[in-house]
Amino acid sequence: MQLQPIAPIRDRKIRIAMVGCGRISANHIKAIALEHRRAELVALCDPQRDRLEKAAALLGDASPGLAATPPARFCSDAELLSAVRAGRLDVDLVVLATPSGLHPEQTIAAAEAGLHVCTEKPMATRWTDGQAMVRACDAAGVRLFVVKQNRCNSTLQLVRRQLQAKRFGQLAMVTVNVFWQRPQSYYDQDAWRGTRAMDGGALMNQASHYVDLLDWLVGPVACVSASIATIGRAIEVEDTAALQLRWRCGALGTMAVTMLTYPKNMEGSITLLGETGTVRVGGAAVNRIEQWHFADHSPDDELVESASYHTTNIYGFGHPPYYANILDVLQGKDVPLCDGHAGLRSLELLTATYRSAREERTVYLSPDV
Numbered sequence: 001m002q003l004q005p006i007a008p009i010r011d012r013k014i015r016i017a018m019v020g021c022g023r024i025s026a027n028h029i030k031a032i033a034l035e036h037r038r039a040e041l042v043a044l045c046d047p048q049r050d051r052l053e054k055a056a057a058l059l060g061d062a063s064p065g066l067a068a069t070p071p072a073r074f075c076s077d078a079e080l081l082s083a084v085r086a087g088r089l090d091v092d093l094v095v096l097a098t099p100s101g102l103h104p105e106q107t108i109a110a111a112e113a114g115l116h117v118c119t120e121k122p123m124a125t126r127w128t129d130g131q132a133m134v135r136a137c138d139a140a141g142v143r144l145f146v147v148k149q150n151r152c153n154s155t156l157q158l159v160r161r162q163l164q165a166k167r168f169g170q171l172a173m174v175t176v177n178v179f180w181q182r183p184q185s186y187y188d189q190d191a192w193r194g195t196r197a198m199d200g201g202a203l204m205n206q207a208s209h210y211v212d213l214l215d216w217l218v219g220p221v222a223c224v225s226a227s228i229a230t231i232g233r234a235i236e237v238e239d240t241a242a243l244q245l246r247w248r249c250g251a252l253g254t255m256a257v258t259m260l261t262y263p264k265n266m267e268g269s270i271t272l273l274g275e276t277g278t279v280r281v282g283g284a285a286v287n288r289i290e291q292w293h294f295a296d297h298s299p300d301d302e303l304v305e306s307a308s309y310h311t312t313n314i315y316g317f318g319h320p321p322y323y324a325n326i327l328d329v330l331q332g333k334d335v336p337l338c339d340g341h342a343g344l345r346s347l348e349l350l351t352a353t354y355r356s357a358r359e360e361r362t363v364y365l366s367p368d369v
Helices: 025-034 049-062 077-085 100-112 127-140 154-164 202-206 208-218 299-307 319-330 340-359
Strands: 014-019 039-045 072-074 093-096 116-119 144-146 171-179 221-229 240-247 252-258 267-274 277-282 288-294
Touching: 014 025, 014 077, 025 039, 025 049, 025 319, 039 049, 039 077, 072 077, 077 100, 093 100, 100 116, 100 127, 116 127, 127 144, 127 340, 144 340, 154 208, 154 267, 154 277, 154 288, 154 299, 171 208, 171 240, 202 208, 202 240, 202 252, 202 340, 208 221, 208 252, 208 267, 208 340, 221 340, 240 340, 288 299
Parallel strands: 014 039, 014 093, 039 072, 093 116, 116 144, 171 252
Antiparallel strands: 171 267, 221 240, 240 252, 267 277, 277 288
């Protein structure tokens, strides 16, 4: 809950600064460009000049014909925030597409400068850091958004409606599989990749969106028992994990994750089995409904085929609708799809999972998050 009322921005475009111009930044830039009527990317920030130039070029390609001022460019977020404080740069929202371990410090600094923050997943690699981020944004009266673009997937939106309508009856079993490939060369691209402090492992980083589904779709998790291992990559963190879960609704479930799938990404799936419904959403990134059976009939049953889609990458098409929600929230038209408080729910489950693996015991989650 926000501690201060937040004034909507309705009389002008929302001004966005992007910090971090690496792999995921292209999805953000393209999504922002689609919203050019009510948002503009006014600044780019990255310590590597070549990434800055590439991001600026991508923005130009994504916004052909728009008479926009080229974004200001900075080599550090401190330099960017200094320009904001000095009145040389007007910014409403800072987007953090940086290594996960930097999110807490950068979020708190942006909040203290009076800026709304959108951070890529995971919001933090430590529970206490996530809490500090939420407290800082609440105290400053700014919004904290955590990117969970899979929540916007047409397949998962359709499944969630059936869960909300109680069409499954009592859920019995939920299984999530993330069988992807991340070669050693992926981790070797940057020194922070595969490190505990800056990146996190297969669960914290690559499968973070799927951990989010465990709570967002099914509901609060009561307890988790986990095993993790580093089997095939020279990294500090796990490349493979197996979880057993019990939800407060009574359902049992499992989650299996590995970045060692040969020769390429094979599956990102969720299966839900209930007394009156069975659904499986598969494909490489929960993009294809493969099983859909219910004891009753609903008009939603006719939407199964159209909800499935083809994707050439695991990111899917969720960033544009996610940004549409962010802008709606900042304009006072909607509530957040995933704010900092919601992000803490995933982070609590992630940190509980690591604690379970480390201490070789079942860990029970707090009912108050």
